[in-house]
Amino acid sequence: MFHLILTVCLAGSSEDCAPILLPQAEAGTRAECEARAGRIAESWLKGRSGLVGAGSECLPTGELTALPLQQVAPGVHVYIGDPVQMEESADGRIANLGVVIGEASVAVIDTGVSRAQGQELFAAIRRLTDLPVSHVILTHMHPDHALGTSVFKEAGAEILGHAAMPMALDIRARGYLDSITRLYPPAEVIGTEITLPDRTVADRDSIDLGGRSLSLRAEGTAHTDNDLTVFDEATATLFTGDLVFRELAPVIDGSLTGWLQWLEVAPRPVPQVIVPGHGAVTDSWAEAIGPQTEFLTALRDATREAIAAGAPMSDAVPQVTKSLQDMEDTWNSFPETAARDATAAYKELEWE
Incomplete structure (x- = not known):
């Protein structure tokens, strides 16, 4: 498979540039990709007055820069972020991100801190499968989890989040974008945009990936007021988002008492694999939450x-x-x- 990479620079600077992967041009041959390139690149740049194109090329999947993923259960792959705060990171890639592959399509759980990281997650998925990415599930609004979403939206994925997430993210959008621009070099953040959910979850919901179902649950105010957990029924893998911190000190942006109440009740069914928002994956619920609860x-x-x-x-x-x-x-x-x-x-x- 071939992928369109558009080089984009900040207007007025030929040095501050970044590669932008445009999934709409994805094709089986280089010729097909190149035939679509001009129209798609022009359409993407339209309305982005602060950016200018500086050439494009179509690359095979194997030449794309991809995030390292590890398989934690059959069909379940995870990127493990560096468990430090964003201010202590060179690129903000501190959160754990998930990929679940069904028989018909793929779901992504959280997309990272920037379009650049989202693109590398997309490339990593393409190294595993050519199936479409049908869903992106955002566990909450924080920038290290939610700012890589636009590339998946462009690829046709439906974006899901907690019912309280659109307002929470919209209110903080400008501050989040200003923060990553201040913290990280232009090559890491060019093209990063806020992408709000297409569909929200007020209580419970599920999605079908073809022979595989994911259960979504909107939690009460705890780490934030828009925490969402994801359970893969096929492997009993629970993605907790930042309701579970490991290694990185927990951050309260919601309710301390609500968070402790959430921790008091073990999930049902019992997960066999727990993917926290930060830190190592584990198969023990007690191990996952023990230090944080203390x-x-x-x-x-x-x-x-x-x-x-x-x-x-x-x-x-x-x-x-x-x-x-x-x-x-x-x-x-x-x-x-x-x-x-x-x-x-x-x-x-x-x-x-």
Whole structure:
């Protein structure tokens, strides 16, 4: 299979350029790909006034830059991100991403931090199968999970997310794009756009990939107010998104108490493989959530103690952060995250 790669540069700069994979031109031969190239490239550039084209070529699948995927169950493949915060990463590729291959089509669970990463995920899928990517499931709105979506939308995939996700992502869109532009070089972020879900899940839903079903569940406010989990029934693989952190210190952007309540109830059916939002895949639910539950419980208890003692937030946050220092060796990116979480916990728990 051949794929159209359009070189795109920032307007006014011939040095700040990036390859843009345009899946609409995908073809069985180079000649077919090249015949479609001009029209598709022109259409993609139209309306993107800050970008200019600088040539194109059609490449076979084997020559595309692809993310490394590992198979964690039959037909289930995962990209394991670097478990650090985005500010500590050279390219923002910190989240775990999933691919589930059915008999008729493919589903993607989270798409990464940029169009560049989404394209490399698409290329990795093409090295596994020529089946269409029919669905993208976004586990929540955070940029490390959701900003690589546009390439899959262009490939014809339906985008799914929690019912609260469109508003949550739309509100933060400008800030997310500004953040990655500030943190990473142009080659990593050129072409990155916000893509909102086509369909949302308010409770439960399922998708059929042909001989394989994925169950989607909208969770209550926990890590965020738009967390969605995905369960592959064929292999009992659970994609938790950032409801489960491993190695990277957990971040509260929703509700501490809601998150702890979610952790209290083991999923049914019992998953045989757990793919967290960050960190290593495991086959043990207790192993997956144990350190995170300990951290969040200690955070809650220390924050309540500070509030009960009448400490204002300016005093309570450093007190609570200090009380958690014994856990620092368990987590990457701990000091800054613990302070942020202590602030979020105080704001929530002072109103109990």
